[in-house]
Amino acid sequence: GEDVEQSLFLSVREGDSSVINCTYTDSSSTYLYWYKQEPGAGLQLLTYIFSNMDMKQDQRLTVLLNKKDKHLSLRIADTQTGDSAIYFCAETTTGGGNKLTFGTGTQLKVEL
Amino acid sequence: EPEVTQTPSHQVTQMGQEVILRCVPISNHLYFYWYRQILGQKVEFLVSFYNNEISEKSEIFDDQFSVERPDGSNFTLKIRSTKLEDSAMYFCASRDSASGTQYFGPGTRLLVL
Numbered sequence: 001g002e003d004v005e006q007s008l009f010l011s012v013r014e015g016d017s018s019v020i021n022c023t024y025t026d027s028s029s030t031y032l033y034w035y036k037q038e039p040g041a042g043l044q045l046l047t048y049i050f051s052n053m054d055m056k057q058d059q060r061l062t063v064l065l066n067k068k069d070k071h072l073s074l075r076i077a078d079t080q081t082g083d084s085a086i087y088f089c090a091e092t093t094t095g096g097g098n099k100l101t102f103g104t105g106t107q108l109k110v111e112l
Numbered sequence: 113e114p115e116v117t118q119t120p121s122h123q124v125t126q127m128g129q130e131v132i133l134r135c136v137p138i139s140n141h142l143y144f145y146w147y148r149q150i151l152g153q154k155v156e157f158l159v160s161f162y163n164n165e166i167s168e169k170s171e172i173f174d175d176q177f178s179v180e181r182p183d184g185s186n187f188t189l190k191i192r193s194t195k196l197e198d199s200a201m202y203f204c205a206s207r208d209s210a211s212g213t214q215y216f217g218p219g220t221r222l223l224v225l
Contacts, residue, residue, distance in 0.1 A: 097160030
């Protein structure tokens, strides 16, 4: 079945860039997503990338996709304390119910 | 901006009791989902729903679970006889057909005692 893996923790200093990595196994993935979850809160969609793209930039966020290696990354430029949260990558394929398969989540801690 | 809403935000129940979790998806979305997240674990897919029927369900979604769209706006998840291991955050999502993106509600935290 599908599997999505992420490293569990990342700590960065305020103002630095953060890079959160994700690997997935399903080669038929069509959309890949990044969601942010703050403590006690729901899942906020940050950005997504279609599988025929290599890169997508949205303000401070840059998503890179290496489809050959099944590797997805999220770069947050000029990381702020408000970026501290858990970041989930998720993938889906077309057809059927289009369910999302989530990664384990990466806890990002931003230090002053 | 339209958003998915869920009620209640928290629910405490006794083991064996029935619970109904409610969701109001975004109004022009046609695909609806329930996911759950046990504390400290991954978000797991439970079920997807389209055109008034289940389109896909996971192994977790056994006979104790059911979903319904009782009217034009609500989407509900019923757990018939709750177990301790049903304690989790339950998220509803609805999907924008144009972009394929799923938007999540704030979740209902269910605690089974």
